[in-house]
Amino acid sequence: RITFTQQTTVTDRTGEVQLARLGDDRREILTFDEIPPEMIDATTAIEDKTFWDNSGFDPLGFISAAIDTFNGKDRGGSTITQQLVRVRLLPPSAFEGSIYERKAKEIIQSIRLTEAYPGEDGKKAIMEKYLNQNFYGNNSYGVKTAARSYFGIANLSGLTIAQAAILAALPQSP
Numbered sequence: 001r002i003t004f005t006q007q008t009t010v011t012d013r014t015g016e017v018q019l020a021r022l023g024d025d026r027r028e029i030l031t032f033d034e035i036p037p038e039m040i041d042a043t044t045a046i047e048d049k050t051f052w053d054n055s056g057f058d059p060l061g062f063i064s065a066a067i068d069t070f071n072g073k074d075r076g077g078s079t080i081t082q083q084l085v086r087v088r089l090l091p092p093s094a095f096e097g098s099i100y101e102r103k104a105k106e107i108i109q110s111i112r113l114t115e116a117y118p119g120e121d122g123k124k125a126i127m128e129k130y131l132n133q134n135f136y137g138n139n140s141y142g143v144k145t146a147a148r149s150y151f152g153i154a155n156l157s158g159l160t161i162a163q164a165a166i167l168a169a170l171p172q173s174p
Contacts, residue, residue: 026139026140026141026145026149027132027140027141027142027145028142028144028145028148029142029144030128030131030132030142030143030144030156031128032124032125032128034144034156035127035128035131035143035156036156036157036159038159038161038164039131039143039156039159039164039167040127041164042161042164042165042167042168043080043127043130043131043168044080045168046165046168046169046172047079047080047083047168047171047172048061048079048080048081050079051079051080051081051123051127052123054079054081054114055111055114055115056079056081056082056085056107056110056111056112056113056114056115057079057081057082057107057110057111058077058079061077061079062077062107063077064077065077078106079110080126080127080130081110081113081114081126081130082106082107082110083130083171084113084126084129084130084133085106085109085110085113086102086106087133088129088133089109089113090102090105090106090109094106113126114126131143132144134146134170134171135171136149136150136167136170136171137170138150143156143167144156146167146170147159147163147167150163150166150167151163
């Protein structure tokens with residue numbers, strides 16, 4: 001089970017006037033159903049085109065990224081599931097060995113996570129966690145906080161396609 005830190009909000013006794021926010025991580029949690037399809041599509045187009053079909057690992061994407069890296073065009077080849085595993089599920093000891101050892105552990109755990117969360121509902125759960133986890137710069141964690149921070153949009157359904165694409169690209173270079 002993946003949980004997230006959030007700021008504590010202090011309101012007046014009516015609960016309508018916010019008096020203070022305590023804590024460092026600016027994050028507002030969304031459920032999958034609150035994320036518009038355009039945001040999902042932009043994220044998969046930029047981060048993991050095979051997300052809905054892969055087993056948590058994309059062998060062709062991995063090989064393609066390795067070839068590009070070998071040719072001096074270093075780029076990532078991790079799936080959305082691998083990125084989530086790296087940030088949330090790998091222990092600190094996984095980062096002590098070589099990058100190849102860490103990558104192997106990441107791939108194994110990504111496949112296990114996909115097996116633990118099977119089918120379309122499992123993929124929805126992984127995508128939900130991924131979009132709530134990401135750091136988007138500007139002290140914003142999670143796509144909802146990023147939408148509010150960058151565009152002043154409290155409800156993601158108000159995002160334009162261009163805004164969704166910008167948000168989807170931010171985790172690569174926040």
